[in-house]
Amino acid sequence: MSIRTPRALVLATVALAAAVVVPAATAQAKDSPQGNFAVTVNGTTYDPAPGKDVKLKDAAVTGRISVRGVHVGFDIDPxxxxxxxxxxxxxxxxxxxxxxxxxxxxxxxxxxxxxxxxPAAQVRIKELKIKDDDATVVLGVTGGTMKFQAKDFAQGGIFQQEPEFGSDVEIVHTLGPELFYFTNEFTGKINFGDGRDPVTAAASSAGYHEMLLGKDSPQVATKLYQDGSVTRWSVASGGRMGGVLGEDAIELSQGATNCTSQCQAQNRIRGSLPVPPLPVDPTPLGG
Incomplete structure (x- = not known):
């Protein structure tokens, strides 16, 4: 598939570049619990007290698993x-x-x-672990397992999905209705975002408001197809598809290592690598 070259993006101003930089104190705050995940399975909600954890193993599951936090929420369909x-x-x-x-x-x-x-009756939770702003769910089925890991933060490397099926698995990503994939002129990489200008976006006394910006983070995965809202990835068994939001999505890193066992890839670089300006008014792929 050919991707049409986007129209020239408006260069970010000095004020924009300054707005992108996250203060060191704020970045360090990511190491402390900021969120509070609660996970609902089979009608029961597990929500451990601060500093405590909940673990569940080898349990049958029927219906969707609801994961809800302060900053992030999603469902898993067995x-x-x-x-x-x-x-x-x-x-x-x-x-x-x-x-x-x-x-x-x-x-x-x-x-x-x-x-x-x-059979649906054979889908089981091999592992469920919740602690403060961390949640891990591993589902076991006839052919293998799928592992989900999430962090309850406003941005960063806060989600990944890992198939273990002994062979490659295709995973289809479909963006929400307000988002689109685009080529970031400053990095040459594909990002997704909502196209809002972070300089003029509404701010509040509780915190500033940047444009929503992110990227898919593959490890041992090959892109099969991409348009403005959908990407298909072929992921090796033991590989992963991660999601990175905010500043980490545009840091000029080397990318994840080619690893399928006990991997040490780090999505959250905490400002240790160069951060180009945020794009302003980007053009969707194919737009």
Whole structure:
């Protein structure tokens, strides 16, 4: 597929570049709990007290799993092993990029055969772990497992999905209705965003408001197709598809290592690499 070269983007001003830089104190604050995940399984909600955790293993699951935090919320459907309505809440935070609930991904769904998934009655939670702003869910089916890891932050490397099926698995990403993929003129890479100008976007006393900006973060994965709202990835067994939001989405890193076991890839670089200006008024792919 050919991607049409976007129209020239408006160069960011000095004020914009300054607005992009996250103060060191704020970046360090990511190491302290900011969120509070609660996960609902089979009608029961698990919400541990601060500093405590909840673990659940080898449990049957029926119906969608609801993951809700202060900054992030989404559902996992055991019938498809897909993620649906991955949403930023817009809760007050110095690093928030939206001021109201905004669907970033309408879905992140693997393409699996009925034989791989097996009967719905056999879908089980192999592991569920929740602690403060961390949540991990591992679902086991006939053909393998799917692992979901999430952080309840306003931005950063805060989500990844890892298939273990012994062979490559296609995962289809569909953006929310307000977002689109575009080529970032400053990095030459593909980002997704909502196109708002962070200089003129509304601000509040509770924190500034940048444009919503992110990127897909593949590890041992190959892009098969992309248009303005959909990307298809082929992910090796043990690889992953991550999601990075905010400043980390434009840091000039080397990317993830080619690793499928005990990987040490780090999405959240915390300002240690150069950060180009945010794009202003980007053009969607194919636009």
């Amino acid at each position: 019938a498809t092993l897909g993620v649906y309505d991955y949403t930023l809440t817009g809760a007050a935070d110095p690093e928030r990029m939206v001021t109201r609930p905004t669907v970033v991904f309408a879905s992140k769904v693997p393409v699996l055969t009925p034989a791989q998934i097996g």
